[in-house]
Amino acid sequence: MTKTIVAPSILSLDYANVSEQLKQLNESKAEWLHFDVMDGHFVPNLTFGPDLLKGFKKCTDMVMDVHIMVEDPVFFTDVFLKAGADILTFHYEACKDEKEVRMICEEIHACHAKAGVSVKPGTPISVLDPLLDVIDVVLIMSVEPGFGGQSFMEDMLEKVRYIKKQIVEQNRSTLIEIDGGINADTAKLAKAAGVDVLVAGSYVFRNDIKAAVESLL
Numbered sequence: 137m138t139k140t141i142v143a144p145s146i147l148s149l150d151y152a153n154v155s156e157q158l159k160q161l162n163e164s165k166a167e168w169l170h171f172d173v174m175d176g177h178f179v180p181n182l183t184f185g186p187d188l189l190k191g192f193k194k195c196t197d198m199v200m201d202v203h204i205m206v207e208d209p210v211f212f213t214d215v216f217l218k219a220g221a222d223i224l225t226f227h228y229e230a231c232k233d234e235k236e237v238r239m240i241c242e243e244i245h246a247c248h249a250k251a252g253v254s255v256k257p258g259t260p261i262s263v264l265d266p267l268l269d270v271i272d273v274v275l276i277m278s279v280e281p282g283f284g285g286q287s288f289m290e291d292m293l294e295k296v297r298y299i300k301k302q303i304v305e306q307n308r309s310t311l312i313e314i315d316g317g318i319n320a321d322t323a324k325l326a327k328a329a330g331v332d333v334l335v336a337g338s339y340v341f342r343n344d345i346k347a348a349v350e351s352l353l
């Protein structure tokens with residue numbers, strides 16, 4: 137069994153208490169910090185810009201896992217790579233075609249970062265089969281993107297099982313990340329299906345941070 141990585145989503149961080157929460161995150165077993173970028177167009181919500189990412193990088197050594205939910209992935213990939221993203225994940229649905237997905241992944245690699253591609257619940261995961269050679273992280277949305285605190289869509293586990301099989305058959309080292317509605321119960325289901333990285337927002341920040349992270353491992 138491979139090691140599980142926990143990626144707390146700062147969408148649910150308590151912004152009245154940032155330094156204390158960051159201190160707890162730094163003391164926790166979470167290895168990645170999930171940074172949700174929303175442009176108000178691709179999803180009906182608006183979140184963070186590159187300066188916030190630069191600020192977080194000064195306060196933690198965690199891996200910056202940037203998830204861009206934006207209409208223009210080419211523009212924002214460049215912006216967040218320059219701001220210091222370690223992993224840059226964009227949406228398949230925001231791209232013109234397969235060629236553009238490949239081109240963005242290659243641009244990310246040229247900046248020495250890892251490339252992630254995300255699919256919304258309604259998108260078949262098989263669209264990523266021919267792209268696994270350039271994808272470091274497949275991010276499966278287990279809620280509709282846009283907001284934290286939604287319920288886990290259990291039928292997304294089928295996508296996890298499917299892409300895991302493809303990764304093994306193609307002999308790739310691609311990681312599978314799941315995002316949305318993760319708590320101690322849904323984490324068990326996700327891990328059993330083959331998930332490597334668990335994004336968790338509301339569950340981590342509405343509980344004791346260190347204990348919540350630990351309960352997901």
Ligand SMILES: O=C(CO)[C@@H](O)[C@H](O)COP(=O)(O)O
Nearest residue numbers: 145281282284285317337338
């Ligand atoms: O990308 C998103 C939402 O679009 C996520 O990363 C959420 O931030 C997850 O929040 P929880 O479902 O864990 O509360």
Ligand SMILES: [Fe+2]
Nearest residue numbers: 172203315335
């Ligand atoms: Fe996310």
